[in-house]
Amino acid sequence: MSFGQFIALASFIFSAGTIALTYWVGINQQTVEVCVPFITGCTDITHTGLAGDAGFIFRGGMISASVLILVWWHCMRVWLQPSITTRAGRINLNLMTFFGMLAGIGLVISTATLGSTKELSSFSVHVRGANTFFEGILLALSFHYYLMWRGRKNNFLEVPSFKFKTVLFVLIWIVLVAFVANSIGEQMKRGTKIAEWWATLFICIYFLSSYWDWKKIKLSL
Numbered sequence: 001m002s003f004g005q006f007i008a009l010a011s012f013i014f015s016a017g018t019i020a021l022t023y024w025v026g027i028n029q030q031t032v033e034v035c036v037p038f039i040t041g042c043t044d045i046t047h048t049g050l051a052g053d054a055g056f057i058f059r060g061g062m063i064s065a066s067v068l069i070l071v072w073w074h075c076m077r078v079w080l081q082p083s084i085t086t087r088a089g090r091i092n093l094n095l096m097t098f099f100g101m102l103a104g105i106g107l108v109i110s111t112a113t114l115g116s117t118k119e120l121s122s123f124s125v126h127v128r129g130a131n132t133f134f135e136g137i138l139l140a141l142s143f144h145y146y147l148m149w150r151g152r153k154n155n156f157l158e159v160p161s162f163k164f165k166t167v168l169f170v171l172i173w174i175v176l177v178a179f180v181a182n183s184i185g186e187q188m189k190r191g192t193k194i195a196e197w198w199a200t201l202f203i204c205i206y207f208l209s210s211y212w213d214w215k216k217i218k219l220s221l
Contacts, residue, residue, distance in 0.1 A: 004075045007071050014062075062111040145166075
């Protein structure tokens, strides 16, 4: 396993895995409702990780995931770099990196400001951080997909997961545009909660999909 593959796998495990574990612990400690949030929108992701042991798991796991996501974007930059041959491409690469890093920092802030209850949390800061994450990811993935498509088209880049990434990219756009249009907030509508769960799942899988592309990637500054 290369370093890049490790980062892709770890990013998925620490993001999706933390949320799944948090929800399971919350159910066992009866701090969250038993339901299928992807369908019913009974709760948002944040409220699965506030009370009880789930809160400690959520905060520790998601901050770790945030750091891995920051490294993931650097790995993506390293992987794309050889396929960039124009000034416009370099600008797009820098924009991709900027918004990707901004999203990761937004997730750190969003998670770090949570307490064991809503009243003990800096919820307005949490909301801004969460919105920064989703909006930053949407922009970063847009620049990334364009650069990946161009590199593959010009035979500069081999992308084993291209078709899978294309499906995920379309789904992320559809869900996030609907989600961002409503915006995450302190009082979220049922449809917004459902969109948040699906958007998060698709983003986590997108991180994982690079496992098949990064067999030889090495980290460099």
